[in-house]
Amino acid sequence: MKKFYLGILIMSASTIQSQKFPVLKAPMAEKQEHIREIHGDKVNDPYYWMIDYFKKGKDSTKVVDYLKAENTYWESMMKDTEPFREKLFQEMKARIKEKDESVPVFKNGFYYYTRTEAGKQYFKYCRKKGSLTAPEEILLDVDKLAEGHAYYAASGFSISPDNTKMIYGVDDVSRRQYKLFLKDLSTGKITDLGIKNTTGSATWANDNKTIFYTAKNPETLLTEKIFRHTFGTDSTKDVLVYEEKDKTNYIGVGKTKNDKFILIDSRATTSSETRYLDANDPNGSFEIFQPRIKDVLYDVTSLEDKFLVITNKDALNFKVVETPLNETGVESWKDFIPHRNDVLMEDISAFKNYLVFSERQNGLSQLVIYDRKTGKKEFLKFDEPVYTVYPSGNPEYNTDNFRFGYTSMITPSSQYEQDLKTGKRTLLKQQEVLGGYNKENYITERLFATAKDGTKIPISIVYKKGFKKDGNSPLLLYAYGSYGSSMDATFSSTRLSLLNRGFAFAIAHIRGGQEMGRQWYEDGKMMKKKNTFTDFIDAGEYLVKEKYTSSKHLYAQGGSAGGLLMGAVVNMSPNLWNGVISQVPFVDVVNTMLDESIPLTTNEYEEWGNPNNKDAYFYMKSYSPYENIEKKNYPNILVTTGLHDSQVQYFEPAKWVSKLRDMKTDKNVLLLKTDMDYGHGGASGRFDYLKDISLVYAFMFKLEGINK
Template identity: 85%
Template sequence: MKKFYLTLFVMSNSLFYSQTFPNIKAPTAEKKEHIRDIHGDKVNDPYYWMIDYFKKGKDSTQVVEYLKSENTYWKEMMKDTDSFREILFQEMKARIKEKDESVPTFKNGYYYYTRTETGKQYFKYCRKKGNLNASEEILLDVDQLAEGHSYYSASGFNISPDNTKMIYGVDDVSRRQYTLYLKDLTTGETTPLGIKNTTGSATWANDNKTIFYTAKNPTTLLTEKIFRHTLGTDVAQDHLVYEEKDKSNYIGVGKSKNENFIFIYSTATTSSETRFLDANNPNGTFLVFQPRMKDVLYDVTALENKFLITTNKDALNFKVMETPLNATEVKNWKDFIPHRKDVLMEGISAFKNYLVFSERQNGLSQLVIYNRKTGKKEFLKFDEPTYTVYPSGNPEYNTDNFRFGYTSMITPSSQFEQDLSTGKRTLLKQQEVLGGYNKEEYITERLFATAKDGTKIPISIVYKKGFQKNGNSPLLLYAYGSYGSSMDATFSTTRLSLLNRGFAFAIAHIRGGQEMGRQWYEDGKMMKKKNTFTDFIDAGEYLVKEKYTSSKHLYAQGGSAGGLLMGAIVNMNPSLWHGIISQVPFVDVVNTMLDESIPLTTNEYDEWGNPNNKEAYFYMKSYSPYENIEKKNYPNLLVTTGLHDSQVQYFEPAKWVAKLRDMKTDQNIILLKTDMDYGHGGASGRFDYLKDIALVYAFMFKLEGIKQ
């Protein structure tokens, strides 16, 4: 009987799906000829017209109508999960401590913190003077400000040196184009500064009346200019202090932790440049710290007697160098922490008496305390096989107290304070999981898959005790794999809804990230990008081989550049996956990288290549998900996007879905969900995003036959 049931299940896939999902005709997108002709290669793109909402073209209305029809379709296909999704939403929401408060952070005489209230989507930004028993001052009530907005983001809170004024940014569209506001903390009066299209923050000079801010290009959204503004003057009089001419660079402005310098940063993927100015002389001229050098990145940390430079100059994994305050060119740099082949230097937390180095070794993050007087080093040690540790909440320079965060796949996010002089460690707060949580009921492991070229790929995995490694258990595999971003093992309260229903969750630490050092990133970008995709496939095949799951129960998830990963793996090995969740996916690589009017395109040349170059064009084309769809079977897909996405425009996933539907030869389903009010990060409220997670889980549960 058992054997007959399994055979019937395999032979009746189409019957199984027709019983699982209603028999509703999916939307069909119209085809319109559009020829791309470059490098002697002519390609017809029949769905190019979907760009018209972004371009404000003649087919703009048709685009919106098509996206709405896709939204109607997914809602009908998932209608029988409505009540289950509500249960999941309430279940995940119930784990969140609604009335909560962050650990107060001390700076310049005040303790700053945020607090949330029951039933409220946002937060209140507050402070207390001198000690935590002082009366509370609400600096910004974001709950109140967000009323009437479908999306609202307030960020970049920056207090003047004399503690009397605050600058902050607001984005109520979800395209990361912020407007700056000034609040007088003595009178409570808030004033729009008339400064729009910024990154959302500004930097104070020490005179308490001058700020520096970054301006974006309104079309490409590139950060292009740094302005100086004097409070009380017209914005039209703002002085341009820097303009970036290289369209592949991101720029920004900030202040040294010791408050002595204003820094302007200009950074691309492979090179960078810093300018600096005495924070007491805001009308002065910014000096170039060191002119940009080919293939050299550097980051500057100011101490009271010298500068430290974290750089990859002659150091693949970065090292720390030092130079006098009055002699900053590279010829004056001397090694402070030499380069190590097996350790990636990631950053410095500076204090008057100590330095704390953020490093990465064997794929794990680590913190190293350095005594500036004695030169003694101390490593912070942790016991779990896979975890994440990082500096957290250290704005004060003149203190010996260092705060850091710690989490793992079974340990809730925790914030510690360590006295750097005595070594005493105090747990300040651990994320509270309402309804009860016992980490002893869950198991986390660190595994290694072997890639086709012999490289060992780390995998972090978590599951609930009782999980059967018999090939019949469901597993969700996640990765990102781009920009050198390391996807570390962290805890998630929402993930418990997955684990408690029998799923395992795993992160594949694939090349393109930086988990195993800088070379790990170099081997997963540009003309080596395909390593990212094959690593992920090899990780999936390893988990199947070791019977953590099987292809009938294996799911994959990725977003943005991780969505590109999802698109590539379904083309390269579609039969390995039962379902794919591709969120705000970058899947139309060639067309987007050829169009400089699309936001952030030129910033990406050092990551993907410039397709105006023939070799780069054909390499991109060989893996771009949209370009490589074929007439064959594909797994079930849930694809999400946002109409106002500034990072990956809505038309990429929309075109991808339309072409997949047209080409695929199976009965599996593809759902496209477009948030008509949001952008790249989804909903802004602290509960609304749970509805998106509930949909993702319900999609997989539906495919697994899990109904409660």
């Protein structure tokens, strides 16, 4: 098998002829006139009726019939790849250690971990008291609970301070609307608390009988209210402790690491506000830490004698300030770690004797250890040119051991523990890739493309040794570019199925993310959103120019807001790509942002703009993929969605594909796959998602003529 992969790797892609798709009639969706008129602009949206399954309208059944027809079409078009897809699935599955166990995490006298069993899709959540040699206690057998469910997600495991009870959330629809359950760990009894439509987690007060949880609006799915529930009382009488009136804000509730305070966080893209309550006084009133200020974000960390606050007040890249426990207003904030123009401050991991700061510089993540007694700083150093490092599994406050994760595009996910006193570093676990994996057989690089405005765009790339930079090799370029989310370079065992067949894989760190600091995000949102799209195109053109690939062998992939990116770049530069994979794509930007009944719409105003504003409307309309489809040639496109998607509703990709089918002038393939059981994140089992990856890979391999 290894020899075969090497043979494919050194074979010139130009010698392989693209496999042909069968000539079949694609579904053509019905058109119905629907006029959108705003700001003096009148637009006919002939596929608006596809919203009816979501709206429970008259054409609800017709929508489902259309989606099923599209599913039949893609299945027929990809029928000949079924054996290959099964081979890819088994190949990727075979690299995953089926019987596995996470690194135990110590908290309040117990070691907590999850473990998986061979042949099982889910996991068991377990603990051991005091020592890793103690008897195992299975807190939750998710494999058993998931039986009979097409989708099952259990999350938010939260143990009471006295270690006797556990709260967890369950979503069995894939709409991210969780029900809360209580398990008595002494008797094993599970109680449905009757609390529905939550985010899936709850926060314990220190009395072991009171929890706080976040409730969602059942239609918009916005997080709107925080309730207090006391065990033994009717959940319908739970006490409302906070209600968010601003529909652009997300809210949540949590607890400080030192267990001193309950925090309620209200946050939009550009401003935030925190309320705090003594965790020993759950029936008390929450106090405002600092009233929200326009364009000011802040995050609170509790120490014994003061609060630390990460904020962008007068600090574009954020800084750390300190303030007394009894004087939390901005007038009392004093610099602790001043602002730096070249370093983005992201997070604080607090311990009794140390702090660990998560920062980002020159596009790379970094960790800095700070000794609270001496003020001494130490940077953790790593050798690879492109990597990702992050805190991992540190719930205990009273410890001098710090755990962090490390990975790169060639280094499997690794978890380390560092003694903060001595500096001794221990590898606790590295992701095991079954079947054999040698990182020395792969190469990772960091490249920089130059955007049209002169900005340098980082690109992380990986390929197998022997990859020829002659313009004939296939390459998959991925990006996201929204919400300030940084797409860091990480390892993927499934990606080996691409690399071993001659593909290179690259991540374009485009504006709209936060890889190069806060300004990187600011320059890729709202009225500068088009920078995100042009950066990606410029990255693709750079890779072609440098002969990593050519337009005949260049593929693009993105999901959700990254799916918007895919929709935009195929309109703006359709001839650059041979194939595009657009997953759960946010492509009907204007119509969605005009409809406040659609989940999460109002939360997004500070990311995209509010189209009720004339300038925002016309700018949004100028790039929205659905609005800008033209009569021209488009590349081969695979689109995926989920009927129960709560983040990007199914009708966006369905409308986009329908309009593309009607308008495009080429004979390239356009496929729409709708998962009728799942939502935004796909399947819930730990192996089912591999089938979706197999389809994506088979789609590209078919276009490249690779069938083994």
